[in-house]
Amino acid sequence: MSDEVKDMRSNLIKLCGEAEGYLEQHFSTILGSLPEDQNPLDHLNIFPYYSNYLKLGKLEYDLLSQHSSHVPSKIAFVGSGPMPLTSIVLAKFHLPNTTFHNFDIDSHANTLASSLVSRDQDLSKRMIFHTTDVLNATEGLDQYDVVFLAALVGMDKEAKVKAIEHLEKHMAPGAILMLRSAHALRAFLYPIVDSSDLKGFQLLTIYHPTDDVVNSVVIARKLGGSTTNGVNGTRGCMFMPCNCSKVHAIMNNRCKKMMIEEFSAIE
Numbered sequence: 001m002s003d004e005v006k007d008m009r010s011n012l013i014k015l016c017g018e019a020e021g022y023l024e025q026h027f028s029t030i031l032g033s034l035p036e037d038q039n040p041l042d043h044l045n046i047f048p049y050y051s052n053y054l055k056l057g058k059l060e061y062d063l064l065s066q067h068s069s070h071v072p073s074k075i076a077f078v079g080s081g082p083m084p085l086t087s088i089v090l091a092k093f094h095l096p097n098t099t100f101h102n103f104d105i106d107s108h109a110n111t112l113a114s115s116l117v118s119r120d121q122d123l124s125k126r127m128i129f130h131t132t133d134v135l136n137a138t139e140g141l142d143q144y145d146v147v148f149l150a151a152l153v154g155m156d157k158e159a160k161v162k163a164i165e166h167l168e169k170h171m172a173p174g175a176i177l178m179l180r181s182a183h184a185l186r187a188f189l190y191p192i193v194d195s196s197d198l199k200g201f202q203l204l205t206i207y208h209p210t211d212d213v214v215n216s217v218v219i220a221r222k223l224g225g226s227t228t229n230g231v232n233g234t235r236g237c238m239f240m241p242c243n244c245s246k247v248h249a250i251m252n253n254r255c256k257k258m259m260i261e262e263f264s265a266i267e
């Protein structure tokens with residue numbers, strides 16, 4: 001890509017990230033202003049991408065279950081936003097006894113998000129919000145069985161790796177890191193997370209959805225814990241070259257690196 005195209009691309013990435021934030025803010029404000037007798041969580045389907053989050057939440061839950069020997073009691077979601085739909089979908093439909101700690105750099109996002117769940121008997125007790133830049137969150141990150149890192153936290157490769165390195169420093173050994181990555185041309189808008197970005201972690205699975213779910217899911221385990229195989233005995237990953245390697249090499253600005261590490265869990 002020429003420097004001009006690279007600049008265009010980074011402006012587009014920034015614009016899309018801002019747009020996603022405004023989209024969430026808009027619908028979270030509408031939902032939060034419903035009459036007092038209405039539970040905003042009963043009307044989440046007004047959000048245009050709600051069905052994508054239902055699919056992504058199911059996918060992430062299924063992949064997480066393959067690599068965890070127990071139900072996580074505490075999950076951290078970093079970059080939860082005004083519409084913390086990943087936490088809500090997991091809490092409502094998949095993990096009824098898990099507490100979700102949602103971290104966001106933007107206090108207004110947290111104000112909107114907490115009012116979204118405040119009228120729900122169950123989730124008002126299981127959804128907690130913290131306003132901080134993830135890079136300033138140090139103590140306490142070792143109390144989570146699972147840490148999610150939102151796609152929009154770290155919008156370029158360097159920022160993404162910085163966030164991952166910070167989490168590696170503060171997460172508990174053996175804890176699971178769930179990341180969102182991209183595949184093929186989707187990498188034009190979202191940074192690809194590959195094995196070389198996960199120092200200090202054991203890469204477990206990279207899953208590329210083939211439907212309208214945009215994000216790829218990357219699961220890794222912080223080294224140092226008692227590594228337990230997944231419930232169904234999932235073994236390690238296998239190197240499989242991907243035919244999108246040229247696209248990825250360009251998007252990842254790694255023109256020399258022609259092979260991309262492509263992993264898929266072996267059931």
Ligand SMILES: C[S@@+](CC[C@H](N)C(=O)[O-])C[C@H]1O[C@@H](n2cnc3c(N)ncnc32)[C@H](O)[C@@H]1O
Pocket residue numbers: 020021024078079080081082083084085086087103104105106109132133134135150151152153154
């Ligand atoms: C728009 S949300 C998308 C996540 C989506 N709501 C979900 O449930 O998967 C992404 C959020 O990440 C937050 N964010 C970006 N950089 C961050 C950082 N360094 N630390 C904490 N939050 C951050 C933004 O403020 C934004 O609200």
